[in-house]
Amino acid sequence: MGGFLVYNAEGRSLVIDANIGERFSFYCPKEECETEIVIEGVIRHATFDEFVRVxxxxxxxxxxxxxxxxxxxxxxVIFEGTVNGKKVKLPVEKLDEAAKRFINKYLTK
Known part of the structure; x- marks a missing residue:
């Protein structure tokens, strides 16, 4: 499994453990996410153009x-599936790429 950041799931950025191309379900209770969030679908490869459009x-x-x-x-990669029953396509970033981007932007000068 890999770690991913799924962006704008009910206005949140969520860390998800999933395998590319395999269906998964994720649940975040109201106590943790301020609203209950249920994500079901797949993280899949995308062309660069599709990623940019999403x-x-x-x-x-x-x-x-x-x-x-x-x-x-x-x-x-993008997420394609449902968030709280609504069909969506959301941008996704591999967690290691997000960490490198953060380090390069904020911790190295």
């Missing part, structure tokens, strides 16, 4: 995710 659509929906404009993954 990412930009999310930024249009929720300006808080404008920092994702800096996300240019080596291996683009």
């Amino acid at each position: 990412r930009d659509h999310i930024i249009e929906q929720n300006k808080e995710f404008k920092v994702l404009r800096d996300v240019l993954p080596k291996e683009p």
Whole structure:
């Protein structure tokens, strides 16, 4: 299993353990996520263009995710499935890539 950040699941960025291409379910209770979140679907490979379209659509929906404009993954992946029963496509970033991006941006000068 790998660690991934799924962006804009009910306005949240969530860390998910999943395998690329395999269906999974994830539950975050109200006490942890401020609202109950149920995610079901698959994290799958995407073309770079598809990733950018999904990412930009999310930024249009929720300006808080404008920092994702800096996300240019080596291996683009997206989540496709449902969040609380609503069909969605969401941008995903491998956790190790997110960590490297954070370190490069904030901890190295």
